[in-house]
Each structure stands twice: as C-alpha cells, then as structure tokens.
Amino acid sequence: xxxxxxxxxxxxxxxxxxxxxxxxxxxxxxxxxxxxxxxxxxxxxxxxxxxxxxxxxxxxxxxxxxxxxxxxxxxxxxxxxxxxxxxxxxxxxxxxxxxxxxxxxxxxxxxxxxxxxxxxxxxxxxxxxxxxxxxxxxxxxxxxxxxxxxxxxxxxxxxxxxxxxxxxxxxxxxxxxxxxxxxxxxxxxxxxxxxxxxxxxxxxxxxxxxxxxxxxxxxxxxxxxxxxxxxxxxxxxxxxxxxxxxxxxxxxxxxxxxxxxxxxxxxxxxxxxxxxxxxxxxxxxxxxxxxxxxxxxxxxxxxxxxxxxxxxxxxxxxxxxxxxxxxxxxxxxxxxxxxxxxxxxxxxxxxxxxxxxxxxxxxxxxxxxxxxxxxxxxxxxxxxxxxxxxxxxxxxxxxxxxxxxxxxxxxxxxxxxxxxxxxxxxxxxxxxxxxxxxxxx
Amino acid sequence: xxxxxxxxxxxxxxxxxxxxxxxxxxxxxxxxxxxxxxxxxxxxxxxxxxxxxxxxxxxxxxxxxxxxxxxxxxxxxxxxxxxxxxxxxxxxxxxxxxxxxxxxxxxxxxxxxxxxxxxxxxxxxxxxxxxxxxxxxxxxxxxxxxxxxxxxxxxxxxxxxxxxxxxxxxxxxxxxxxxxxxxxxxxxxxxxxxxxxxxxxxxxxxxxxxxxxxxxxxxxxxxxxxxxxxxxxxxxxxxxxxxxxxxxxxxxxxxxxxxxxxxxxxxxxxxxxxxxxxxxxxxxxxxxxxxxxxxxxxxxxxxxxxx
Numbered sequence: 001x002x003x004x005x006x007x008x009x010x011x012x013x014x015x016x017x018x019x020x021x022x023x024x025x026x027x028x029x030x031x032x033x034x035x036x037x038x039x040x041x042x043x044x045x046x047x048x049x050x051x052x053x054x055x056x057x058x059x060x061x062x063x064x065x066x067x068x069x070x071x072x073x074x075x076x077x078x079x080x081x082x083x084x085x086x087x088x089x090x091x092x093x094x095x096x097x098x099x100x101x102x103x104x105x106x107x108x109x110x111x112x113x114x115x116x117x118x119x120x121x122x123x124x125x126x127x128x129x130x131x132x133x134x135x136x137x138x139x140x141x142x143x144x145x146x147x148x149x150x151x152x153x154x155x156x157x158x159x160x161x162x163x164x165x166x167x168x169x170x171x172x173x174x175x176x177x178x179x180x181x182x183x184x185x186x187x188x189x190x191x192x193x194x195x196x197x198x199x200x201x202x203x204x205x206x207x208x209x210x211x212x213x214x215x216x217x218x219x220x221x222x223x224x225x226x227x228x229x230x231x232x233x234x235x236x237x238x239x240x241x242x243x244x245x246x247x248x249x250x251x252x253x254x255x256x257x258x259x260x261x262x263x264x265x266x267x268x269x270x271x272x273x274x275x276x277x278x279x280x281x282x283x284x285x286x287x288x289x290x291x292x293x294x295x296x297x298x299x300x301x302x303x304x305x306x307x308x309x310x311x312x313x314x315x316x317x318x319x320x321x322x323x324x325x326x327x328x329x330x331x332x333x334x335x336x337x338x339x340x341x342x343x344x345x346x347x348x349x350x351x352x353x354x355x356x357x358x359x360x361x362x363x364x365x366x367x368x369x370x371x372x373x374x375x376x377x378x379x380x381x382x383x384x385x386x387x388x389x390x391x392x393x394x395x396x397x398x399x400x401x402x403x404x405x406x407x408x409x410x411x412x413x414x415x416x417x418x419x420x421x422x423x424x425x426x427x428x429x430x431x432x433x434x435x436x437x438x439x440x441x
Numbered sequence: 442x443x444x445x446x447x448x449x450x451x452x453x454x455x456x457x458x459x460x461x462x463x464x465x466x467x468x469x470x471x472x473x474x475x476x477x478x479x480x481x482x483x484x485x486x487x488x489x490x491x492x493x494x495x496x497x498x499x500x501x502x503x504x505x506x507x508x509x510x511x512x513x514x515x516x517x518x519x520x521x522x523x524x525x526x527x528x529x530x531x532x533x534x535x536x537x538x539x540x541x542x543x544x545x546x547x548x549x550x551x552x553x554x555x556x557x558x559x560x561x562x563x564x565x566x567x568x569x570x571x572x573x574x575x576x577x578x579x580x581x582x583x584x585x586x587x588x589x590x591x592x593x594x595x596x597x598x599x600x601x602x603x604x605x606x607x608x609x610x611x612x613x614x615x616x617x618x619x620x621x622x623x624x625x626x627x628x629x630x631x632x633x634x635x636x637x638x639x640x641x642x643x644x645x646x647x648x649x650x651x652x653x654x655x656x657x658x659x660x661x662x663x664x665x666x667x668x669x670x671x672x673x674x675x676x677x678x679x680x681x682x683x684x685x686x687x688x689x690x691x692x693x694x695x696x697x698x699x700x701x702x703x704x705x706x707x708x709x710x711x712x713x714x715x716x717x718x719x720x721x722x723x724x725x726x727x728x729x730x731x732x733x734x735x736x737x738x739x740x741x742x743x744x745x746x747x748x
Contacts, residue, residue, distance in 0.1 A: 036493055042677030045488045109700065110556030110673060142564075142595035147588030150609070154587070195702075222556065226490040226677025227708075249555060252640040254679035277555070277585070369645075 027059045034078060043257030044230045047085070047264045055081050085260050086287035091244045091269045093216065095128050100179050101186050102212055105246075106205055106236060107220035109193030112248035114144060116220050116274055117190045118151035119282040123272075125157070130186040135175040136161035137168040137208065138192040148190055155279055158182075168204065169211045176212075189214070196235035209240055216243040218271065221262060223247045224254035230265045237266040247285065248274035328422055330386035334378045337371060376404035377414050389415060449734070449744040452702050452726035460489050460708075461745065464522065468515045478515075479504060482522065490677050491708035495715065499525055526711065527742040533714040534738040540667070540695075540722050542575070546624045548632045548661060552650060552691065553671035554683060555638030558699035558725065560589060562671055563633045564596030565725075565733040575630035577602040580620035582613040582653065585637040593635055603629075613637065613649065614656040621660040634665070641686035654691045669722060671697045674707040681709070684717050695722030698736070702726040710741075 031052050038048045058077050095101040103120065105113045117134050124130035134152050136159060138144035145161045152159035160175035172189060179187050191208065194201035209217065219233060219242040236242060245262050250273040259270055270285040319336070322328055378386065380403030385392055392400070392415060401408045463485045471478040479500055486496035499522070506512065506521045549566075551559045560583070567577045579597050581604060583589035590606050597604040605620035617634060624632045636653065639646035658664045670693050672680050687693060701707045701724050714720050721736045 039487055039493050040678050042490075042679070045484055108675065110558060112556055141592070143588040143592035146591045147586070150587035195700075222673070222675070224554070224673075224676045224679045226675060226680075227488045228490070228675045229677075232675070249640065251643070252554060252679070253642040253682060254677070257677065 024060055027056060031056055031059075038257060038260075041257035042224075042226045042229070042254070042261075044227055044261035044265070047230070047261050050264075051081060051085060051260075082260070083287050085264055087263045087267075087269045090285075090287075091216075091271045093271065095124060095130050095186055096215075097185070100176065100184065101130075102176075102189070102214040102216075103187070104189045104191065104209065104212060104214040104217045105220055106191055106217060106240060106242070107193060108195065108222075108232060109141075111193065111220045111222045112274055113193065113220045114138065114147050114151070114190050115277070116218075116246055116248060116272075116282070117148065117188050118155055118157070119274065119279055120218075120272075121152075121157045121186070121188055122155050122279040123282050124186055125155075131182075131184040132157050132186040132188060133175060133179050133182075133184045134159045135172060135187060135189045137171055137189050139166045139168060139171070140192045144190070144192070151279070158184075168208050172208060172212055196232050196239075202239055206239060218242065218244055218246045219262075219266075219268070220246045220248060221258060223250045223256045223258055223273075224252060225258040227261075229258040229261045233262040233266050237268060242266065242268050244269050244271035246270070246272045246274065251275045251281070328425060330378050330381060330389060330418065331383075333418065333421075334375065334386075337375060341371065373404070373406055373410060374414055377401075377406055377411055380404040389418060449726070449740060450747075452732065453741075453744050460485070461523070463488075465519060468519050472515060474507060474513055474515060474518055478518070486708070489708035492678055492681070492712045495712045499529070499711075523746045527746050529715070530711065530738055530742055534720060537714070537720040537738075539737060540735045542570075542631060544666065545628065545630045546578075546632045546661075547630065547667075548621070548624075548634065548657065548665045549667045549669060550634045550636070550653070550657065550665040550691075551669055551671055551697070552636050552687060553638060554640055555586075557638065557671045557673040557676075558697075559583070559638065559671045560592050560596065560635055562697055562699060562723070562725065562733060563593065563635050564600065565730045566723075567596060567602045567631075567633055568600040568730045569733070570631045571600050571602055576628075578620060578624050578627075578629040578632045579604040580617055580632060580634045581606040582616045582620075583635050583637040584609055584611050584613050584616060589635070589637065614652045617653050617656045618660065621657060625660060641683050641690075647686075647690045650687075650690055665694075667694045667722070668692060669695050669697050670719070671699060672709070674698050674701040674709070674725075676709065681712065681716060684713060684719055688717065688719065693719050695720050697721075697723040697725070699725035702732070 034055070035048055035052050038051065039045065043051075055077055058081070105117055107113050121130075121132040121134055125132055134148055134157055136145040136148045138148075145163060149159045149161065151157075158178070160171065160178050162171050162174065165171065168191070175187060175189075178184075189208070189212065191205055192201065194205065196202065217240055219236050219240075221229065221233065225232070233245070245266070245268055247256070247259055247262075247270055250256065262268075263270055270287075273283050273285050275281045275283055319332060322332060377400060380400045381392070385396065385400075392411075397408050397411050397415075401411045404411075464482060467481045467485060468478065471481065482503070483496050483500045486499060487493060491499070502525050503518070503522050506525065507518065510517075510521075512518055512521065551563055553559050563579060567579060570577045577600070579593055579602060581590045581593045583593070584607065587609070590609060594604060594606065605616060605623055607616045607619070613636060620634070621632065634653075634657075636650065637646075639650065641647065654664065654668075668691055670684055670687050672683060676683070684693065684696065696713060696719055698707060698710065698721050710721055724734055724736050724741075726732045726734065
C-alpha cells in the first residue's frame with residue numbers, strides 16, 4: 001500500500017541526506033520530487049499544489065535543529081502536513097442502543113459498496129455487538145441482490161430485498177419494519193452504483209436519503225481512483241452531504257493519492273479502509289498511521305493490532321525475548337509461520353512492518369503452497385539443526401531435501417532467506433532504528 | 442461512419458469539454474504564448490490522468506514546435522497541441538489491428554482488478570456477437586465473488602447465449618476446461634471467459650490466472666485469441682502498474698477501458714500503448730450494449746479533437 005510513493009520519497013531524502021543544512025535550494029529540489037511523487041500517486045493536482053506550498057513555507061522558515069539531519073526535518077514537516085491533509089478529525093461512530101442506526105452506502109459502479117456492506121455488518125457485530133440487517137437497494141445491477149444475499153448468508157446476517165419492485169423506498173420501508181419487529185439495531189443500505197452526473201440516479205438516492213434520514217452516509221471510493229476522485233467525491237458530497245468515506249481495494253498497490261484528494265475536497269473523514277475480499281478485511285483509517293506509511297515508516301500500529309487479535313500472547317512474549325537476544329531459530333520460524341498464516345495473506349502483513357514495505361518486499365512474494373514447502377523443509381530438519389542452522393552442510397541439505405520432497409536448491413534458498421531475515425531482525429533491535437520510528441510519531 | 446463519429450462525440454462530451462475545453466480556456470485567458478501558459482497546459486494534461494512523464498513529453502514537444510515555427514498566436518498553440526496529441530495517438534496505434542474475429546472458436550479471456558466491469562463487458566459483447574449472427578459461449582470462471590455467476594447467467598439470458606458454469610467456489614480452471622471442451626465439441630464462433638477480479642500484487646491469485654492460461658492452452662494450444670485487461674477509466678496511474686503486472690503473468694493483447702462516459706479523464710489512453718505497447722481495443726461509453734465500442738484511433742481522435 002502506498003509502496004511506490006514511499007520508494008520515491010526515500011530516494012528524495014537519500015539525496016537530501018548529504019546536505020548539512022536546510023537551504024531554500026535543497027528544499028525546492030526535494031519538494032519538486034515530492035510534487036512529482038504525489039502527482040504520480042494520483043493526488044489531485046490542485047491539492048498537490050497547495051500541499052507543496054504549505055510545506056515549502058514551513059520548511060524554509062524552520063531553523064535546522066542540530067540534532068536532526070535536514071532530511072529528517074523535511075520528512076517531519078511533510079509527515080505532519082500529510083496528517084493534516086488527511087484529516088485529524090475522525091468520525092466517531094456510535095450505534096444507538098434502543099433504536100435503529102441507519103447506514104447508507106453510495107458511490108460509483110464497481111467501487112465495492114456491496115462487499116463493504118457485509119464487511120461493516122460484520123465489523124459492527126464484532127465490535128459493538130450490533131444486530132445488523134442488510135438492505136438490497138441496488139435494484140439495477142444484475143444479481144446485485146443475490147450477491148448481498150449470499151454475503152448475508154455467509155455471515156448469518158438477514159438481508160431484506162424485493163425483486164418484484166424497483167422502488168427502493170418501498171424496500172427500505174419494509175426493511176425498517178423488519179428491523180423494528182426483530183429488535184435489530186443496525187440497518188445497512190446497499191445502493192446501486194451511479195455516476196455522479198446521472199441526474200435521474202442521483203435523484204433516486206437523494207429521495208432515499210430524504211425518506212430514511214440515515215445516521216451515516218458513506219461514500220465508497222476505490223483507492224485506485226485517479227484525478228477524477230475530487231470531482232466524484234465533491235458531487236456526491238454536495239448532493240448527499242456524506243458523513244465519511246470508505247476507501248476500498250487498499251490491498252492493491254495503488255499509491256492511493258485519492259485518499260488525500262477526497263479528504264481535502266469534501267472535508268469529510270476517511271473512516272474505514274477495505275483491505276481484501278473477505279468479510280474481516282476492513283480496518284479503521286488512521287491518518288497518522290497512513291502518513292507514516294507513506295513516508296516509509298511502516299504501519300507498525302496496525303500490525304500490532306492485527307497481531308494482537310490473532311497471536312497467542314504468551315508465545316509472542318517469548319518470541320520478543322528471543323528476538324531481542326537475536327536467538328531466532330527455525331523452530332521459532334515455524335511457530336511464526338503458523339501464527340502469521342492465521343493473520344491473513346503474507347504480503348499484506350509484511351507490508352505493515354516498517355522498513356519492509358519498500359523495495360525489499362517486492363522480491364518476497366510468498367504464496368500458500370510455498371509455505372507448505374517451507375514447513376516440510378523445516379520438519380525434515382533435526383531439532384538440533386533447527387536451533388543451529390549453521391550446522392547444515394551439503395550432506396544434511398541433501399537429506400533434508402529428500403526428506404521434504406523438495407530440491408537442494410529450495411533448501412538452500414530457505415537457508416539464505418532465513419539468514420537474511422535474521423539480519424533484518426537485527427536491524428529492528430537496533431536502537432537507532434527504533435528511535436527513528438518513535439520520532440516520526 | 443460520419444454519424445458514428447458524431448455519436449461518439451456526444452458520448453465523450455464530458456472528456457472533450459473537460460479536456461479540450463480547459464485547454465481552450467487556459468489559452469484564451471492567458472492570451473499570450475509564454476512559459477506560464479506551458480505550465481498551465483501541462484497541469485491540464487496531468488489532471489486528465491495522462492501521467493506526469495507523458496504530459497511533460499507532450500509539452501516539451503509543444504515548446505519545440507513553438508520555437509521552431511516561432512509561434513506567437515495562441516490559437517496556433519492550441520492547434521499544434523491538439524495535433525501533437527492526435528499524432529502521438531495515431532502513431533502509437535499505427536500497427537494495431539482492431540478487434541477482429543477471424544477464426545472459430547475465437548477465445549477471449551477477460552481479466553482485471555475488482556469492480557472494473559468485466560462481467561458487464563462480457564454481457565454486452567455477447568449480445569453484440571449474437572446480433573451479428575455468431576454463436577456465443579460464456580464461461581463463468583469467476584467462482585469467487587458472491588453472485589458473480591448469477592450475474593453472468595442473467596446476461597446470458599438477456600443475450601440468449603449459452604453459458605458454462607459450475608457452483609460457487611469451484612476451481613476456475615476446471616470451469617474453463619469444461620467450457621472449452623464443450624466449445625470444441627459444439628463449435629461456437631466466440632467464447633467469452635469471465636474471471637474473478639484480483640489485485641495484481643496478490644501472488645496466489647495471479648498464479649491462479651497462470652493456471653487458467655495453461656488450461657486454455659491444454660485444449661487450444663495457441664491459447665486465448667485475445668486476452669483483454671479490463672480497466673476502469675477513472676483509475677489513475679495505477680492502471681499502468683496493473684497492465685504491466687498482469688502482462689507479466691499472462692500476455693495481454695489489449696485493454697478494455699470501461700466507464701469512459703462518466704469521467705472526464707481516461708487520459709490513460711494516451712500513455713498505455715506508448716509505455717507498454719498494449720493497445721486499447723474496446724471502450725465503454727455508456728450503459729447500452731452499443732456503447733461498448735471498438736477503439737478506433739481515427740474516430741476517437743476525431744471525436745475528441747474535432748470541433
């Protein structure tokens with residue numbers, strides 16, 4: 001996520017690092033790179049322009065602190081401005097206890113409204129013990145109703161629909177009655193995707209809003225959206241007064257400049273991000289984390305949070321201790337593999353680790369089958385070998401490869417990767433690196 | 442033919458107004474030929490998702506043109522800019538054949554990220570081929586997304602064509618295998634294969650695509666006759682990354698650019714062939730079946746640039 005932008009800014013600041021002080025000239029040079037990087041990240045042109053102006057004014061006025069390298073100082077300013085741009089005001093979503101909270105989803109075709117409906121239902125049920133119902137108000141796209149029904153069935157969430165009518169208000173009305181009767185407290189309304197310039201369709205959704213008086217209207221936007229993001233978001237906001245934004249397909253590698261653009265133009269917070277195709281793949285949006293991520297400092301908080309949800313605390317503690325002492329072995333690795341597999345696709349997890357989501361990660365594509373092979377290789381090692389991989393000589397390699405049904409090359413590769421990983425972990429334990437991470441927050 | 446261009450013009454009105462209109466406006470407002478104007482024009486290009494590199498390229502060419510011909514009239518600047526862009530497109534597409542069904546069965550594989558309009562594109566194409574009197578088979582190999590199969594079934598009913606499907610969650614390659622065997626036996630003119638949307642940075646999903654490709658080649662050794670990446674026109678610069686990454690897994694023969702009517706951008710058309718050598722083959726300019734059109738560079742440039 002945002003990986004390419006991070007790479008670019010890394011390059012910029014590498015160049016900056018050579019300089020002793022922050023001069024007007026070297027700030028201008030680096031800002032030109034940042035401008036370009038942001039534009040290539042699909043941040044809207046006007047917003048980039050303003051952003052660069054703000055940063056420039058701040059950077060040039062600032063005295064260079066002796067303790068900080070100028071590069072870091074510019075990073076700090078860019079980081080702060082990014083946070084500001086993406087909004088420090090976050091939407092607080094509280095569900096009513098004794099009446100129905102109504103959420104309406106709107107957006108362009110294919111932005112991911114239907115999928116996100118089910119994710120939200122699942123999210124609020126887990127987080128706030130909500131009793132949700134989903135309402136199929138997309139009466140146009142073929143099988144959209146069916147899609148919501150399938151998703152609802154998978155989550156065991158009721159879905160209200162009526163294929164005999166195109167009258168979404170009628171559907172919404174019967175859904176509210178259903179929710180009332182069944183003591184449900186959250187109704188999520190899926191609507192058809194529509195172009196912001198389609199007058200008739202925009203009227204339909206305005207009418208639905210008028211009828212429902214929803215507590216929240218979420219504008220669902222694709223993270224890959226280009227320069228057009230501002231126009232679409234602006235129009236939806238003007239016509240419907242949205243409450244917040246949900247940015248989908250963040251598991252892709254789009255640089256996601258749309259996040260900056262939409263926030264800037266609507267002044268409505270980004271509340272959630274969609275990070276995958278499964279019902280659990282939704283996360284709250286944290287501008288500070290996202291800014292850190294943009295600047296290559298990783299998203300350590302999200303990582304920790306996700307880990308906490310799935311990883312056995314005791315085991316994690318033990319591991320942390322071992323990591324500190326740099327005593328990471330293949331047994332730990334195996335343990336880790338099992339734990340991490342529970343957390344979701346590896347690339348996604350690795351992307352959250354600071355220092356890892358840049359170029360290094362591009363070569364570390366892992367697919368589930370490969371993990372099976374790795375497991376087999378480790379299982380074919382003796383316990384002593386797992387503790388002391390340096391023992392593994394040519395003959396042992398041959399034995400391990402035969403035992404695991406892989407090739408010697410594969411065993412070699414794993415050994416090499418393992419030693420690289422250990423090196424990387426050593427870096428983590430480096431106090432300098434930690435300091436850098438803290439400073440950024 | 443003339444009516445067609447006129448129709449396309451109407452459909453692309455937003456692109457045209459937003460893009461050409463802005464250029465004209467900037468030039469009129471500025472009223473003179475200078476560096477400031479060049480920068481403003483560059484901005485407009487970038488704002489149309491043309492991409493930073495490409496935009497700089499175009500404006501550099503314009504600067505050269507101005508210097509060489511000593512252009513001082515703003516109207517001439519506008520004309521040369523439009524000519525530069527039109528020439529670029531036409532030159533890029535000089536070696537490209539339009540969509541051409543020249544054998545049977547003609548197999549078209551549709552791939553892309555989520556929500557770009559793969560299934561809808563297939564539905565519209567099926568109807569078009571059917572209207573042309575061809576026999577069509579759809580293969581529902583998006584077995585992942587909820588109700589994707591049902592969505593395609595509805596389209597097959599609308600177009601009155603056959604469809605091969607299995608249940609939700611089955612192996613997409615297996616559906617493709619069954620479908621193509623049926624195509625071989627029954628001799629369809631066109632086979633349209635729908636696949637699940639996938640993010641191009643997910644290794645396992647991309648591997649699945651590789652498997653589909655191998656499965657096709659098992660039955661038809663030449664593979665798919667067209668492998669089309671469907672791209673949403675609102676997509677920004679990630680479209681280039683998408684095309685590049687998909688092309689690494691499975692050789693693309695072209696792009697389908699959908700939803701071009703609603704957005705003023707679609708600047709990606711200007712960069713993609715130039716950068717990656719992958720041509721745009723079809724464009725979607727509306728909801729109707731006939732709104733999915735072959736991308737014809739001459740007609741397109743006419744619709745965009747002609748007054």
